Amino acid sequence: xxxxxxxxxxxxxxxxxxxxxxxxxxxxxxxxxxxxxxxxxxxxxxxxxxxxxxxxxxxxxxxxxxxxxxxxxxxxxxxxxxxxxxxxxxx
Numbered sequence: 692x693x694x695x696x697x698x699x700x701x702x703x704x705x706x707x708x709x710x711x712x713x714x715x716x717x718x719x720x721x722x723x724x725x726x727x728x729x730x731x732x733x734x735x736x737x738x739x740x741x742x743x744x745x746x747x748x749x750x751x752x753x754x755x756x757x758x759x760x761x762x763x764x765x766x767x768x769x770x771x772x773x774x775x776x777x778x779x780x781x782x
Contacts, residue, residue, distance in 0.1 A: 693731055702727060706777065708770070718763045719774050725756040726778050 700712035706723035707714030714720050732749040736742060760780070763771040775782065 718759045722759050
C-alpha cells in the first residue's frame with residue numbers, strides 16, 4: 692500500500708492545524724492528504740495512460756481539494772496562503 696497509517700500520521704503532524712498526529716479533521720490536514728494522493732495518482736497515470744477509472748478518481752480528488760481550499764479561503768485567508776505556500780499548490 693502506498694499510504695500507510697504511519698505516513699498519514701506524519702502528514703497530519705506536519706501539515707495539520709494543531710500539529711498533532713490525530714488532527715485529521717482540519718482543512719489543512721485533509722488538503723495535505725488529498726495532495727499526497729493526487730501526486731501518487733498523477734505518477735500512476737503517466738505510465739498507465741488508458742486507466743480511465745483512476746483518472747476519474749483523480750478528478751474527484753482535485754475537486755474535493757479545491758472545495759476545501761475555497762472553504763479555507765473564505766474562512767481564514769492567512770491559513771489559506773500558508774497551506775498554498777507549504778504544499779506548492781497553484782491557485
